[in-house]
Amino acid sequence: MSKNIVISIIVLVILVALFWIFGGLGTPKFDQSLEQELQSTSEQSSASVANPENNTVEANSSSDTTASIEADISNVDLGDLESDFSDIDSDLNSL
Numbered sequence: 001m002s003k004n005i006v007i008s009i010i011v012l013v014i015l016v017a018l019f020w021i022f023g024g025l026g027t028p029k030f031d032q033s034l035e036q037e038l039q040s041t042s043e044q045s046s047a048s049v050a051n052p053e054n055n056t057v058e059a060n061s062s063s064d065t066t067a068s069i070e071a072d073i074s075n076v077d078l079g080d081l082e083s084d085f086s087d088i089d090s091d092l093n094s095l
C-alpha cells in the first residue's frame with residue numbers, strides 16, 4: 001500500500017512540475033529576464049557582423065529574403081583560404 005502512495009506522490013510532483021514549466025502557472029522569472037536579454041542582444045547584433053581583421057563591425061541587411069541572404073554571403077571576406085589550407089596540409093604532412 002505504501003508503494004502505491006509513493007508512486008502517486010512522484011507522479012503528482014512530476015505533473016505539477018510539467019504544468020508549471022509549460023505555462024500552467026506562468027513562466028519562471030529567470031526565463032523572462034533571460035528571454036528579454038536575448039531579445040535585446042539579438043536586436044543589437046542582428047544586422048552586424050564582427051570583422052576580426054580590423055576590429056570593426058560591418059552592417060548586413062536585416063532582410064530574410066533569399067536574394068538578401070545570398071548577397072550577404074557573397075560579401076563575406078574569407079581571406080586567403082588557399083594559403084591557409086596549404087599551410088595546414090604541410091603541417092599535417094610533416095607529422
